[in-house]
Amino acid sequence: MSASASMFAQSFFHGTRADLKTGDLIVVGYQSNFTSTRRLSWVYFSGTLDAAIWGAELAAGSGPERIYVVEPTGPIEDDPNLTDKKFPGNPTLSYRSREPLRVIAEVTKWQGHTPERLQQMKDGLARLQAEGKAEIID
Template sequence: MAVLDSGPFFHGTKAKLQVGEFLTAGFRSNYRDTVVMNHIYFTALAKGAGLAAEIAKGDGKPRVYIVEPTGQFENDPNVTDKKFPGNPTRSYRSRLPLKVIGELESWEPYDPEFIRQLRRRIETGMGEIIND
């Protein structure tokens, strides 16, 4: 499947970052502590990045950064054809860093009850993580 977007792209996290910093792979998954991720994930949907920020590990404030891939990237197989047809979440991943080029001050939030339910699902296991 071809990559459908040229940006802008977003990454949600609780980390406090500065413009010019780079996000890299190699951290533990937000969905399973035993998995170290081989990719850094991002989306073309600010709302989706906001959801990722809400469920990210840590105690910090949820943040959505505007990011720029530094090289090749692909559709995220964790939410594309293996689980949903196409790429409705407009989610991507890369083995190469993402450069922070800005931060969104606000984005359309998900319903707090939906976020609570998603956190519960994560705690009980959400299935296989495709990390190759």
């Protein structure tokens, strides 16, 4: 590698409805956006903006949808809820950590999914819930 070359770090994103500021920590102990299970012992995030958009669009609550650029403060691992169940090889770059995520910035310009696509996702999640298959591996 030449002396003028630079390395680029992987960006990570977290979609939510929480109103956070730069430097805030996203910590474990909140319910999933996708099921009404117990409080989670992991924080979830993604290396793709699309997965974070889904998180924001499906997040519980009535606040505005938000996407944050985050920095893990400890070890991370592939999210087994997606990588083992739906997307072998982790193409969605979905991760989780027991350590907090630090908010680095907010992504303010992003395009959400179409209303039809969002409804398809919500219908699919409701079907999984009704079938008892909405279990989160926590």
